[in-house]
Amino acid sequence: METNSDLSTEPKVLIVDGMALLFRAFYATSYSGYIRKTSAGLPTNAVYGFIQYLFDAVKTFKPTHVVCCWDLGGTTIRAELFDSYKANRKAPPEELIPQFELVKEVVAEMGILNLGVQGYEADDCIGTVAKAISEEAHVYILTGDHDMLQLISERIHVIIMKKGKLNYLTYDLQVLWEEKQLHPYQIIELKSFMGDTSDNYPGVRGIGEKTALKLVQEYQTVEGVLDALESLPKGVRTKIESDRDMLMLSKDLATIRLDVPLTCSLEQCIWSIQKEATIRKFDELEFGGLIKIVI
Template structure:
């Protein structure tokens, strides 16, 4: 049997599910006063993807605290983000309890982001299984390889943009690794790093098509327009720093054997957890 492993970006599913219902103040608060809307929606996203892609193995990856090695590189990394809404806070641990009840391993490592855990595991698993990364984060496209695909969540449930190395090249004309250099130029306002001021996606893509990498561009900097050259030279340190921040690490010290990630839900254990959380109509709406 061909092995197919689904690597789940737990935080991406959880936040997407939370905001989908929180916009209308629908938090699904149970009799214990605990909001469950994010966890319920996360499970719905998960089961919808499982039905669609029929993985043989599933692993969920999580951020472990707010500080990572990227904060050591740049103190202000993600400093512009506000604290999560109070209704969200108790659902972080609940989400992990639920995946555990579904016999899905939870993987995370202090000092690294979920992205790095997913990158590392996809590197481990790609030799023996087809790898699908389920996320809402386009940064994950840098992890694309011949045996690794990225499934981006779109609006609603069951709507996906499926990316392979070929599709990325068709759309942007670049390789997954060149995406890191693209991000280095563009920066990321949501993560609070600047890139090169005045160089956006269009110009960065044009330069990468022509010179392939940051190194190639710098080696040919005299051929650039005066404006491009000036912008790059004045932000050179930030360009290199931004690339370091943008690159998903695939060498985090996390490992989880595929044998322990076989997707095999214990119906009784699942029912007990869903009923404990007071998920209404879960048999009809989730499975």
């Protein structure tokens, strides 16, 4: 059992889901139709909002270490497994595209480590880093993605950003159980049956969240359900038997990889903002209103 003194003396790492924050910042600041730009016409609204979200989280959770993980684009291992994976995603807004690289430049200037690996998603990088670093630190994952709940452990917590400023729900094992009556690994099992409309894989056709939740709570895992097929109602059994291959593929697609080929030491992600470089970058991007949070 961890005591409060354990929590205060051990390192506390904030892993930031970069794209989740960037997209959230873009839409939160562009819904009125106004897009913040530099005098040269470079869109910066998402980067500006990203920095605000980041500093809000740092102020709230007080990490000793910070690292940002990113999707790098291109074909991923999941798209190779399933052609239609995320095929329903619209192209990003034109004003957001130049900010994908810009935000990483700003993060690097601030002295924060950027991580990403071609072929893998940010989720996989986050999972791999969280698992490795949790051996010597408490980890807090900042995201809006409920898929991350599968990563929760005694030392890994998931901060879900909700609507509104400074509105977070921090999941640990207890909160996850109280809210969903699920263990972390069962997030994968649940999505195996119900699929994911956002990521565009179907799970078992005709099985929604209510039935999926009932199956997982009763039989624990996909394999547990398959072992008990004969005891299921005929309608549910038929659906599963008809979509068994897609069920197993969906489980693979839903599983965050924990073995991405990257390394990240605690020393690389100490939270120590590089003030001079940050102020210089903020000046360049005409972020005068943010300089006060750095000084």
